Amino acid sequence: AVLVGGGAVGNGFLRALRHLQVRGTLPIVDPKVVGEGNPNRCLYFTSDHVGLPKAATLARSAQPDFPELKLEPYACTFGELVAKTGLVDTAIVTVDSRRARRSLQKEIPRRVIDASTTDARAVIVHSHSQPTDDACLACIYRHVPDEHARERSIAEGLGIDIEMVREGFISADAAGRIAKAHPSVEAKAIAGKAYDTLFKELCSAQALLTPEGRQVLAPFAFVSALAGVLLVVELLRSNHHAATTNYWTVDPWGAPIGRLRRLRPRVPDCEFCADDDASRLAQSLWEEAR
Ligand SMILES: [Zn+2]
Secondary structure (H helix, E strand, O other): OEEEOOOHHHHHHHHHHOOOOOOEEEEEEOOOEOOOOOOOOOOOOOHHHOOOEHHHHHHHHHHHHOOOEEEEEEOOOHHHHHHHHOOOOEEEEOOOOHHHHHHHHOOOOOEEEEEEEEOOOEEEEEEEEOOOOEOOHHHHOOOOHHHHHHHHHHHHHHOOOHHHHHOOEOOHHHHHHHHHHOOOOOHHHHOOOEHHHHHHHHHHOOOOEOOOOOEOOOOOHHHHHHHHHHHHHHHHHHHOOOOOOOEEEEOOOOOOOHHHOEOOEOOOOOOOOOOHHHHHHHHHHHOOOO
16 A cells, blocks of 8 residues: 555554554555644644655654554655556555646556545545445545635635636735735735735634635644544544445534435546546556455
8 A cells, every 4th residue: 555645644544544453555645845834733743844845754763553564665655656656456545636636546556545625614524345246435525616715715715706716926016905804904914925825824823714714724723633533443444344335524623423424426537537548558457456
């Protein structure tokens, strides 16, 4: 197996996995470095790790919890790892975007165990084994217009138009409007800043209320940790051939509802499944493994 992504969910996965007796080698791939916003929800990272490669830092910090499992870091993408070492049997997927998941599917791992978070609102769990007639990772995370959800939630949280957010940096005009909607903010202090930076600052200071008075939520540590735990559970379900469904959405603020587990079908316009060559290849590569 390969752990894809050394961010908050990847950290949570290892934090939960240490309670099992696991042996062998687990490569961790992540091309990125630890950012300033990471240590608050990455259970193995501290502020001393900011600027260091995520994969190597996670491998080093988590290794003492795994006496019989060797964690092997790779500072590259999953595609680059596959190009170097060949096909991967099991991809444990914790990357942070829909697009990254779709391109990962094209590397045709035999089995995918995946968990993602939708800010603080939901944890989504997916798994499948090839060959399958049901949904693949690219079916579950197919391209949808909603990929601009982050821009929209920034616009909504700050009380401005989404077009302003797309400019990247806060104009004097936008600064005025933000200050009007949020009395604690001074227009002069925020003009010229990146929207992402201001949004994160205000979220972590819990200063953001939407016009309806609803708190805008930064990603919480517990949501990513929950996704990591559910990833371990899904891995066990799959190992024991108990994964008869391939999709589960869990509200992190309530009890998990088992009845919401679903078996999702292929989507007709899936980037992977609708490509006949790709699905034939998956079939021939993994038919025997079944
Ligand atoms: Zn598909």
